[in-house]
Amino acid sequence: MASDGGWITASQIPRDVVAGRYRITGRLGRGGMGTVWRATDELLDRQVAVKEMHLPEYGLSEHESSTQRDRALREARSVARIQHPHVVVVYDVVQQDGRPWIVMELVDGRSLAAVLSEDGPLPPREAARIGAAVAGALRAAHDREIQHRDVKPANVLIEQRTGRVVLTDFGIARIPGSATISETGAFVGSPEYTAPERMMPGGGSAGPESDLWSLGALLCAAVDGHSPFHRESIGEIVHAVAIDDIRPPSAVGALLPVVHGLLDRDPARRMAAAEAMTVLTAYAEYGIEPPTPQLVRRPEPDLGADPGADPGAAADVGGPAGRTPADRAGTPQLPTGGGPGPLATRRGRGRRRAGIAVLTVLAVAAGATAAVLVTRGSGGDPAAATTGAPVVRSTAPATTAGPAKPPASSAPHTAPVPAGSTRVEDPKGFSVVLPAGYVRDPEPPRTYYWSADRGFRFGEREQKPDPRGPYGVMHDQDVAGPSANGYKGYRDGVITRTTHRGQEAALWEFTYDGFPNKPGARRTFDLCWTQDGRMYDLWLSAPIARVEQARAIFDEAVASFRPHR
Template identity: 50%
Template structure:
């Protein structure tokens, strides 16, 4: 319980909250003193939603803590440092480095837009931060000027408030009609809830650069409906001030995420501008999927929330892009769906927080090899199954998760997933196209070619609990998973039950495929121990993390 003393409150017996320095949709930010280490810190006190049930509130709190702990693993000069995550009087707090200086939004409001040189510098720093986060399977989801800090005296650019959609429990437009995020900076594919990935953060950066250069987002309108229409349908007109950086801005504001300019190429163009005073065209040979944007499955066409659409254009053949007419029709369906959902009762929540990392292995250090590969010793080992980095959320009622999932009580799967009622007695949402395979006491759902492996195991509980089980599995990692490295076990909770998250990388099944990463969550519930994990190649951790979160969030024993 926090204590009061001489105009200051002390939380977790350590952090003295001294002055409020900011407020947003997710809560209040305080300047505080870490009394143990004698240093100044910033503490984010997360707001509690009084409309949530006790289970929903616990689910949101557990997920917040899990995501914050994951972001705390990121290390980059332009990403906020998370020192600690604590709970005081059932309210979560995130302890971060204190950046003296305002946000980019404050700077623009106070001094006006920046010039192209300064915008390029800011863009390069943010691209470095995003690439580091994306490589770790972490998305930002709310990149905007208010979430970019400018350190006084050094002008260091610091990206903060990761994972708003993940922490708030929604992608963008939820099934209740609420919009979570900042619509002027939200990519069109996220507007529909059909897809989100590194590409979506890059769209947001394009809108941010326009704002930094001109003082306003190119998608600013008088209403939420107007903003949605501008993002999805209207002609995109970058401001005149963006002319020096136009190839970058236009490339980032490409509506098709598969054609959008990637982080590596965008940084190359911005550096060329700083070196030469002009921005070259993007490389014609460049495609975002070659280096820094994880390849993602095609997003399904978003259904209208209230009324079926009868005039959508037929899909283009898989081997060629859709025509302009069909693309325009698809955008019309998308914006109609977004608008209907928004008008169903949406308020706009501009909030902020933190997010996550990615894994491999196979659900225990004893992952089985793909069918196409010869059997190996690890297919028959029985060491404890690793714990996936699942969301530590309470028993769900009706909540929309980070990947657009409605929690199990509503028995719905997000777009692109199906609800699997497994013969073993549990249910969970798995990606469409994944096929089931039983391997002894483990059940797998496998993608084509077994690139992604989602595993589930249920056993009798161990006397010393999930964390001890996962630590033993971690200790055996080098013998059960050749090339094992970067193993990490974190004690946590899931649905209010004791849990442990195990995350690690290893050498993979074959040299051709290369290294893999695993997220694994293990927890005890109602006299059973459950283990859910997802394994994937290290280059696909963003997708793996999404599959993992959905699986854990929708799992019902």
């Protein structure tokens, strides 16, 4: 959680220490569902955010109040299981003074709402970067049948040092098999960011698509300063959301196709989270403008169409128009561009890749064409992953993302070693740049290096080329899931077909539950490629909360890696 500047006097701070260990030191913010406090975890000596839940007590019997408290605790524990790089980390859920308290990571930064208020609207590409991260967080939540239901700028945090984007405040989330804490007869949420189906009678049962509408409104707010449904009264807001013509601000620019795809009043036609992540990532990192609205969105029903016509025929004319909602988790592709590393973005400032793709984009930039295939692990034939996806060509000029640059990894790394890092000469026959203090820990045929605090683990493996190629190797491990290398709790696996130093390569990203002696969700980045008759595999894993730092370390390691052959 981030500070909203609303500090209070010492006399207003709760005197008690929550759960015997979280000492309250100040207020970070207050919303309709609770107050968020800054606190010190005196057991682990770290700063945390503690949310004091405000539950509807007036007019409720003791039994009803107890039920509401138990429900809030159950929901918070469910949300804690998401464990995604762009979802706030939940450390603990406790009860005190008859109220639930949720203990979360303290994000050192500001909310998107504060950024817009203090600095003004964002450029479209920065808005796309933030939107892609939120879309990834929503996909992870929806995969676990959890709906956020309150996606808005105030609930999106941006870490000051790294630029990491974090979706927070699942206080009114919907959990499978449970009514939500807000279902007491009153609407809870932010009307300017609420999907029209949630405003209708029975709207409490609206599906996860409603979160994607909110993302569309958030993108508009990011580039224009406020939601396109901003009005003077609640009645006018509801009318704008449910009935008025939807007019996105001109500031959305190239993001217009995505906004149109998300702000569709028909939930069945609305762009899915993975699709939104695809085009937003491509634009944020490479300047590849999203395809025109008719390529992203399915057309209005043609009442005169032949009912026996092939529903997939529309894909033959260049778009996902003929796909059913179930097809929207299909085969994706993204451009590699000329970025400085497998994970880094050209825009600098520590901004890193946040995307997972779902449709095909063939990018033509500065006279060079490159393509990347990204697919969610499905257990299917990897050879089939290159077929059946619609092709969308970028119409953006080559100068959109700046002059083309060759990937830093396309040649041996010759740049000076950054301050705080060192070039390691491994006796196995390779060298690589890692932060100073990493300690070697070989486990043949793998070689590991651990950071001093045992938080980061770098790994290297060399073997004979596999006839399946790098993508096939990664695909088999993805299908194996938890049994692959002991990755307990394996999830969120994504494989990207790409190139490295001019050779076929595959990038595998995934989350798992960590090590038996060091529990806690971890994110792993793993690049595999074949070079000079050998297959190399480099990876780096780190705690979820340190994922942005891990991206930078991994990029440097990959770019600097030199086999001594």
